[in-house]
Amino acid sequence: MxxxxxxxxxxxxxxxxxxxxxxxxxxxxxxxxxxxxxxxxxxxxxxxxxxxxxxxxxxxxxxxxxxxxxxxxxxxxxxxxxxxxxxxxxxxxxxxxxxxxxxxxxxxxxxxxxxxxxxxxxxxxxxxxxxxxxxxxxxxxxxxxxxxxxxxxxxxxxxxxxxxxxxxxxxxxxxxxxxxxxxxxxxxxxxxxxxxxxxxxxxxxxxxxxxxxxxxxxxxxxxxxxxxxxxxxxxxxxxxxxxxxxxxxxxxxxxxxxxxxxxxxMSKSLGNLITIKQALQNYSPDAIRIFALGSHYRSPLTYSEEILEAAEKGAERLRQSIRSEERAEVGVGVDIEAYKKRFTDAMDDDFNTPKALATLFDLARELNRLRDMGQGVAQGQFLLLSLANVLGFPLAPWRPWEIAGIPLDEELFAQTSAMIYQELGRSAPSLENQNADSTIDNLVELRQELRKAKRWKQADMVRAKLDEAGIALEDTPQGTVWRRRR
RNA sequence: GGCGGCGUAGCCAAGUGGUCUAAGGCACCGAUCUGCAAAAUCGGCAUCGGCGGUUCAAAUCCGCUCGCCGCCUCCA
Incomplete structure (x- = not known):
């Protein structure tokens, strides 16, 4: 009840x-x-x-x-x-x-x-x-x-x-x-x-x-x-x-x-406010939701950038754990009913969203653990996604900024690319008909070449430059993936 | 002044009599993985504003005390 x-x-x-x-x-x-x-x-x-x-x-x-x-x-x-x-x-x-x-x-x-x-x-x-x-x-x-x-x-x-x-x-x-x-x-x-x-x-x-x-x-x-x-x-x-x-x-x-x-x-009459539009320029919808749901709804909630930053990191954690990876193995899976019960018990108690959120984070950790062990986690990911959906998280599984509606800065990546090629003493490829996305893909590929040749310093330079531009690289067994860093 | 609420780790925040030597997130420290990273995982990190009671047992109940906030006027 x-x-x-x-x-x-x-x-x-x-x-x-x-x-x-x-x-x-x-x-x-x-x-x-x-x-x-x-x-x-x-x-x-x-x-x-x-x-x-x-x-x-x-x-x-x-x-x-x-x-x-x-x-x-x-x-x-x-x-x-x-x-x-x-x-x-x-x-x-x-x-x-x-x-x-x-x-x-x-x-x-x-x-x-x-x-x-x-x-x-x-x-x-x-x-x-x-x-x-x-x-x-x-x-x-x-x-x-x-x-x-x-x-x-x-x-x-x-x-x-x-x-x-x-x-x-x-x-x-x-x-x-x-x-x-x-x-x-x-x-x-x-x-x-x-x-x-x-x-x-x-x-x-x-x-x-x-x-x-x-x-x-x-x-x-x-x-x-x-x-x-x-x-x-x-x-x-x-x-x-x-x-x-x-x-x-x-x-x-x-x-x-x-x-x-x-x-x-925070109120209109006091004028001490952060509008939603302002907040969305710096934080994802997921982060704002974690901010709102991270404390009980009847308690006052104090705004601060630190809290939103922390919420964003947490959001990223959830997103990462549902990001898809091809795994042939099915694995033992997670105890779906147990997680559902924890979630429901929390929400049944006057919508205890902090507790419900904690359940999602625990599930995310278990999924990551299983994945590290090489097991398939699709079922558990589906559970996480569906429970997250009850809390209204978009949790776009990959490239979350697209959801936030903030496009990548093409100019910035064109510059970054040019800088990198210059540093390497190579002639840069033509950027005609290139968008930021493919420019980044090219650079990632370039770095892969350098890594294969064990030219670590140069490879790291590419990674560092991209990082400066707000793109984080991760080398996974499936290859290198990049994502926008906040 | 009236009514309501809050004070838990460096920060945010659950927990309201025993399973709490206290969930979860962020930060930090150590380890594994990695060419190095990142991500991830493992481990570490609090005795609950203060004082005094009740109880076999209290963060959790009662009293006092200190600090803070909301509403009482438009406001989500």
Whole structure:
């Protein structure tokens, strides 16, 4: 039985979805800037949870929204002098590029807030009818005092929150804790017609409306970063349960820890962030995944280059062990069931990815050992690959940089080649119609000749020059192979 | 101030009463392999922030203490 930590109860619980299909909703992005490693962590985690559920035999319907209208988008668009829609579309596109690069599976449904205005208006109206919402000067607010169990997710009471609230001047709320369902628009702002005049959805309502529409009154899993617990998710509960009259809105609340920069949380507002695009320039998707999965998802994770470097080395280790080699011999193989059980036991325990990863590393070592002994390891490699896939690792078996989408620098290798031939006092072959790949192949071949002639110094020079250019050579019984070094 | 969490080897990080003289990754040291390397393999490398309790038994429970972080306002 899978155990899952539920923020609501504060403890691990048996995972019990309502039916065969797990209904999963994860809060998406507000696209006004590039996504950063904090987003990467969160979406990798939920990607893994989704993949694991499927591995465990569940069907999963995964919905993740895009909040393409909100104050931040308007503010940023105004600052840049472009339409809000253009800004949102640009960063939505860039967000999905990042997700693809990180091998995060696409949601089954991606609702956009601006497409769901009718559903949102229907919900706001319903909340007013039931006495939970009230209109004030073109905006509609949610009457928090009317929900006796308000605060149950974040474990705080309305009274304890009273201290330290500030009331924005000009707000028309009955209670300072009331939050906006529908926000009247100022002139010039994007607006939709509504029974209360032109306006736009409040921040929390769109998630309620979309999850309700696409997944029904009760979700099995609702996920997001810990920073969303209050007020966002608390308010979602209040709205949704008040509107549908069905409890619970969510059976299992899952929240991931924050990525920290040094001592502080990485966040857009603090501006202390590394974007996913920046990270991908230096590290492979596998490395970023190891970074995210190397500690438990509920713990905070501190970014540092050292950690990413270490993760990259680890990723390389996994890649190396699944790299194919022709072996006639079949060998005794590994205890597939034992590894599967270790992996499953770890993941069943509230998605203990560090433990699951450790299993993969142990398997990798055993495969390497068997291979060193001359045994065929294809079966074990297949197991490693399939378990790694549950954790979402692309683990491209060879030439991983192709996956990262970073091409080899042809100019650099042309220069390297010329330098080497010059050093050897030979005339360089024509590089017409040569790409970096074949240039390197030629140099490797050249070095082989030199080795055969036992001209070690010269052979080593070739290797050293290639190394400088970022290419590592390995002499194996099957011949010399090269790979891009980071 | 309220709520929540953390402190395990040089670094990252599992483990939450006995199988822990503590998993895994990175780094480092030694060995094997190699023309030399690289990769790989083998071996080495911690007593769990501090103090005091509970217990036959604690990293794991309780108390105190020191240090750190998140949320309470937009945020994955």
């Amino acid at each position: 899978m155990q899952v930590f539920n923020t609501m109860s504060g403890k691990k619980e048996d995972f019990k979805p309502q039916g065969d299909e797990v209904k999963m909703y994860v809060c998406g992005v507000t696209p006004y800037d590039d996504a950063h490693l904090g987003h990467a962590m969160s979406y990798i985690i939920f990607d893994v949870i989704r993949r694991y559920l499927k591995y465990r035999g569940f069907k999963v319907k995964y919905v993740q929204n895009v909040t393409d209208i909100d104050d931040k988008i308007i503010a940023r668009a105004n600052k840049l002098g472009i339409p809000q829609r253009e800004l949102a579309e640009k960063f939505t596109r860039r967000y999905f590029e990042d997700m693809r690069a990180l091998n995060i599976e696409e949601p089954d449904v991606t609702p956009y807030a601006t497409d769901e205005v009718p559903k949102i208006i229907e919900m706001v109206r319903g909340l007013i009818d039931k006495g939970y919402g009230y209109e004030a000067q073109g905006s509609v607010y949610f009457r928090v005092r009317k929900v006796p169990d308000y605060g149950k997710l974040s474990h705080r009471s309305l009274d304890s929150m009273k201290a330290g609230i500030r009331i924005e001047p000009g707000e028309e709320k009955e209670d300072p804790m009331d939050f906006v369902l529908w926000k009247a628009s100022k002139p010039g702002e994007p607006a939709w017609d509504s029974p209360w005049g032109p306006g736009r959805p409040g921040w929390h309502i769109e998630c309620s409306a979309m999850s309700l529409k696409y997944l029904g009154n009760t979700l099995d899993i609702h996920g997001g970063g810990q920073d969303l617990i209050f007020p966002h998710h608390e308010n979602e509960i209040a709205q949704s349960e008040s509107f549908t009259g069905v409890k619970p809105f969510v059976r299992h609340w899952l929240h991931n820890g924050m990525v920290q920069m040094g001592a502080e949380k």
